[in-house]
Structures are given as C-alpha cells and as structure tokens.
Amino acid sequence: MAEFDCVKMRNQLRAEKVIKELKGRNMTGYYADSREEALRMALEIIPKGASVSWGGTISIEQIGLKDALRKGGYKLYAVDDIKDPEERRRAETLAFNADYFLTSCNAVSEDGILVNIDGRSNRVSSIAYGPKHVLMIVGMNKIARDLDAALSRAKNEAAPLNAVRLSADTPCAKTGVCFDCKAPGTICCQYLVTRYSRQTGRMILILVNDYLGL
Template identity: 45%
Template sequence: MGAKEENYRHLGETMIKKFRKRNIDACYCASKEEAVKKVLEMIPKEESVTWGGSVTLQETGILEALKSKGCRMIDRNEAKTPEEKRQMYARQVLSDWFLMSTNAFSADGELVNIDGNGNRVSLLIHGPSHVIVLAGMNKFAPTLEDAVRRARNVASPANCVRLGLKTPCAATGICGDCADPTICCQFVITRHSRHDGRITVILVGEDLGY
C-alpha cells in the first residue's frame, strides 16, 4: 500500500466517526470495485433504485451492476416531455434507494452539494427511503468553508465543461459568482440526518469524479 492509499485509509477511518456523530452511517472501501460490491450487498434485488447525475457513479459502473442484478431502475433520462419528467420525479421521490455522490465533504462530516434544478439535492433531503452517497476521498475538505470553495471552484467548473455550459467558470476554471441560472442555483449543506439509517456515505480510497 502506497503512502497516499494509506493516508486515505486513515482519513476514511476518521471520517466514519465524524459522519456517525451526525447520524450518518459510513464505511470505507479501498477501491471502487470494493465499493460496488458493498452497494450490491446493501440493495435487495426487488427494490427500486434511482440516482442523481454523477461522474463518480459512471466511473464505478455501479448503475450497470445494479441493472444486471435485476433491481428496478428509475432512470430520469427516459422522460421525454415536461409531463413525463414530472411523473418520473414523483417515482424518484417514492423510490427505495437514491444514489449520488457529493461535491465535497468537510472534516467535521458535513456534505456540501451544488445543484441547478434542485432535483438531486431535494432527493438527498427528503423522499427516498435510503440514500447512498458514493464519494472518492478527493472530495475531502478541511473545513466547511473549504468544502463550499471546492464545490464552487473544482466541481462546478468541471461539470459545466462536461455539460457544455457557457458559463464564466467553464471558460476560466474559477467560480465567477455569476447570476446565470446554471448548475449553481442551489447550495445545500447536510449537517445531520434526522432519520436513523437513511443516509450512508461510502468513502472510496480513490480519486473519483470532480
């Protein structure tokens, strides 16, 4: 095990304790393959699964693995009209499991997320019976302020480039604090889970996503 991997493991063990103080379940997986195995163990075959947009989920291949397992996948991209999108969102709200990553997490165990329409963060806040947050250790930030800064200056510019959005940050790589109605409309800080066992953070000892 290299120094970086060992440091991630130590940091992961520390963060598990921090998350649990906030009533957020957490575990550490050394690799994305181990994380996928963990998620497959957690989610029963007969239950419904939906997810928010996430490069991390794509990089791990977890959605394909769950589909192969036979889970009922609720894919928002299948909706073609505004009415279908509304109906799909209603199905997502009532789903058994919601998968996402996070833009950052602080050393105190707070999750920081930026969203445009708010559908991703709204499902984190309320609705699905269970939420799994799959996060590479590169999402760590020492303080809440650093976590917000990371979300604005690392995650958001990269996602704007990925989505082909013509925003100041996509051109400069730095948050321009603009008023454009893009992916930075909603800032959500999750500092505590009110419901026991609802949110689980799976920390992965790799650099994943933005």
C-alpha cells in the same frame, strides 16, 4: 514506503476519521479500498427488488454501479434516459419515493458535513427529503479540511468542472473559474449543507480510495 502506499494509508486514516464523525451526525460511513470493493459494498446494501433512482453523478458510473443495476433485479427510475421534459418530471416525481437514491457529494468535510450544489435541484431535494435511503459514492478526492474548504471545493472546483462537462452556458464553463454568476444556465442554484440526519440509517456514504467524480 512507496508513494502509492503512503497515499493509500493516508486515505484510510482520513476515512476513519470522517466515518467516526458521520456516525456522530447519525449517518453511516464505510471505506472501500478500490472501485471493485465499493461496487460490491453498494450491491450488498441495496436489496434485490428495491426501487432505485439516481441524481447526476459520474461516481456511480465509474464504479460500475449503474450498469450492475441495469442488469436486473431492481425497479429503476432511470430519469437520465428520458428526454421529454414533462415525462422526465413525472419520472422524477415517482423517483422521489424510491427506496434508494444514488448520488455522490461535491465535498465532505473531515468532521462529516456534506456539501452539494445543484442546478435543477432534483438531486439536492432527494438528498434532503423523499427517498427512504440515500447512498453516496464518494472518492477521497472530495474530502475537505473543514466546512469552509468543502464549500470552496464545491463552488470553485466541482461546479466549474461540471459546467464544462454539461456544456453549460456560463462564464465558468468558458474560463474554468467561478464568477458567482446569475446566468440563466447556472448550475449553482441551490446549496445544500447536510450536518445531521434525523432518520437513522437513511444517509449512507461509501468513501472510496480513488479519484472519483469531479
């Protein structure tokens, strides 16, 4: 069996376990074999005419979801297009009531617990409460063995990489290593651990057989 086939089979088996665990936490999971399939599934989930917003996420761009939504048929709160801080805050407040909030996840444990770290905290607040649905596009690279491993991945891998991407004025952006800093520009202001959803059908994850995001 070719190396790629082994990885693909392992990812599918691992995803099946995560999806089963998500169901036990009142969350819905799907598995997409490719970015193209993930895009198709996402567009099937989000109905035409729905209001849609998103948090800081590379993954939805990588599968082409943001571009597909911009082509029309949806009410978009594209807050990342807004440069003025006050105007952006008003848009984010409106987006808090969107039908669908799109994001990824910094890490997901094999038993279905979601871990996210945020700086401005608009992303984690919308995951926790507000929008009617939260749709996460998650590459299989973000699956961790357990909660401790998920927290470690979010803090020691995802956060430093995102700090570099955002040119944050933090030690990790200069060294690539977390210093557990209290720098004014830290992107590690809020940790959100989601272990259960009281609202049936609100939390939806598409696990993708690919390396997505950071």
